[in-house]
Amino acid sequence: MEDHHPIFFFDNYVASNHTFTGLMSDYSASSLGFMELLGVQDFCSSSANSVFELPKEESEDQVKASPADESQNHVISSSVAGDSCNVLNTPSTPNCSSISSEGHLHTEDADGELVEHHHQQQHTKAKQQLKAKKTSEKKQREPRFAFMTKSEVDFLEDGYRWRKYGQKAVKNSPFPRNYYRCTSATCNVKKRVERCFSDPSIVVTTYEGKHTHPSPMNAILPSPATAAFPLPMQFNINQSFNELTNPSALNNQLIDHAAFVVQGRRFCTAKMMGDHQGLLQDLMPSAVLKQDHR
DNA sequence: CGCGTTTGACCCGCGC
DNA sequence: GCGCGGGTCAAACGCG
Numbered sequence: 322m323e324d325h326h327p328i329f330f331f332d333n334y335v336a337s338n339h340t341f342t343g344l345m346s347d348y349s350a351s352s353l354g355f356m357e358l359l360g361v362q363d364f365c366s367s368s369a370n371s372v373f374e375l376p377k378e379e380s381e382d383q384v385k386a387s388p389a390d391e392s393q394n395h396v397i398s399s400s401v402a403g404d405s406c407n408v409l410n411t412p413s414t415p416n417c418s419s420i421s422s423e424g425h426l427h428t429e430d431a432d433g434e435l436v437e438h439h440h441q442q443q444h445t446k447a448k449q450q451l452k453a454k455k456t457s458e459k460k461q462r463e464p465r466f467a468f469m470t471k472s473e474v475d476f477l478e479d480g481y482r483w484r485k486y487g488q489k490a491v492k493n494s495p496f497p498r499n500y501y502r503c504t505s506a507t508c509n510v511k512k513r514v515e516r517c518f519s520d521p522s523i524v525v526t527t528y529e530g531k532h533t534h535p536s537p538m539n540a541i542l543p544s545p546a547t548a549a550f551p552l553p554m555q556f557n558i559n560q561s562f563n564e565l566t567n568p569s570a571l572n573n574q575l576i577d578h579a580a581f582v583v584q585g586r587r588f589c590t591a592k593m594m595g596d597h598q599g600l601l602q603d604l605m606p607s608a609v610l611k612q613d614h615r
Numbered sequence: 616c617g618c619g620t621t622t623g624a625c626c627c628g629c630g631c
Numbered sequence: 632g633c634g635c636g637g638g639t640c641a642a643a644c645g646c647g
Binding site for chain 3: 487489
C-alpha cells in the first residue's frame with residue numbers, strides 16, 4: 322500500500338445513537354485520481370421503518386458551498402443545523418409481486434373495441450387488485466445507504482451487475498437520475514445514481530435493499546489493507562454493503578464504526594475516526610472540524 | 616437471439 | 632381534486 326495518509330474533513334456531522342450522517346472528505350491525493358469518497362450517509366436507523374434522509378435543499382447547500390475551485394481541496398461548508406437529519410416513515414415501494422401480471426392479458430384483438438374494452442377492464446381490475454394488495458400490505462422501504470463520490474464517471478463499479486430500468490429528470494438539475502436493479506434473479510437491490518447539480522464532480526449513489534448473493538467480483542477485489550490503517554473493522558465496500566444494511570448490524574456499532582476500502586483507498590466513518598485517531602471525540606451536532614495536514 | 620438501455624407512459628404520494 | 636415530482640413499467644431499440 323502506498324504511504325499516503327488520508328486527511329479527513331468532517332462537516333455537518335449529525336450524530337445519533339446508531340447512525341452516522343454527515344459528509345466526509347478524503348483529501349489524500351490519489352495518483353490514480355480514481356475517486357474520492359466525499360460523503361457517507363446511512364439511511365438506516367435502529368427502528369425498523371425509519372429512514373434517514375437529508376432534506377434536499379440542505380444537502381444541496383452542503384455541497385454548494387465549495388469554494389472557488391481548489392481542485393483537490395473541495396471544502397464543504399456547514400451552514401446546516403444539527404437537525405439536518407430527518408426521520409421519515411417513508412411509505413413506498415413495497416415488494417410488489419405482480420406489477421407485470423398483465424402480460425397474459427394480451428389477446429388477439431380481432432374484435433377490436435370489444436376485446437380492447439375487455440382488455441381494459443381486466444387491466445384496471447388487475448390494477449385495482451394490485452392497489453388493494455398494496456394498501457393492505459405494510460409499506461416498508463428497504464434500508465438505504467448512500468454516499469457521495471467525487472468521480473468523473475457516473476456509474477461506479479461496485480462488483481455487482483446492474484440493469485438500468487429508468488431515468489428521470491431531476492428537478493432543478495441538468496443531470497438525470499438513473500435507476501438500476503441488480504441483475505441477479507432473486508436479488509431486488511436497487512441503486513440510484515445521480516450527479517450533484519451544484520457540483521457536477523460529485524456523484525451521489527444510493528443503494529436500497531440487501532444483496533442475496535455474493536458479489537461476482539469478490540475474487541478480484543483488492544483486500545483491505547490493515548497495516549497502514551489499523552482499524553478494528555475494515556470493509557471492502559463491495560462486501561460491506563450487506564453488513565451495513567443488515568438490520569442486525571444496526572443494533573451494534575457497525576454503522577458507527579465503518580471503514581471502507583475503495584480501490585485500495587481507505588475511508589471510514591466519523592465515529593471511527595473519532596475513536597481511533599482522536600478526532601471528533603465530542604461531537605456536537607453540526608460540529609465542524611477541519612484538519613489540513615497537507 | 617439474449618441481454619441491457621432508452622424513453623414515454625403510467626402510478627403514487629404529497630402538498631396546496 | 633389537481634398538479635407536481637419521484638419512482639417504475641415495458642415496448643422498442645441497440646449491440647455483441
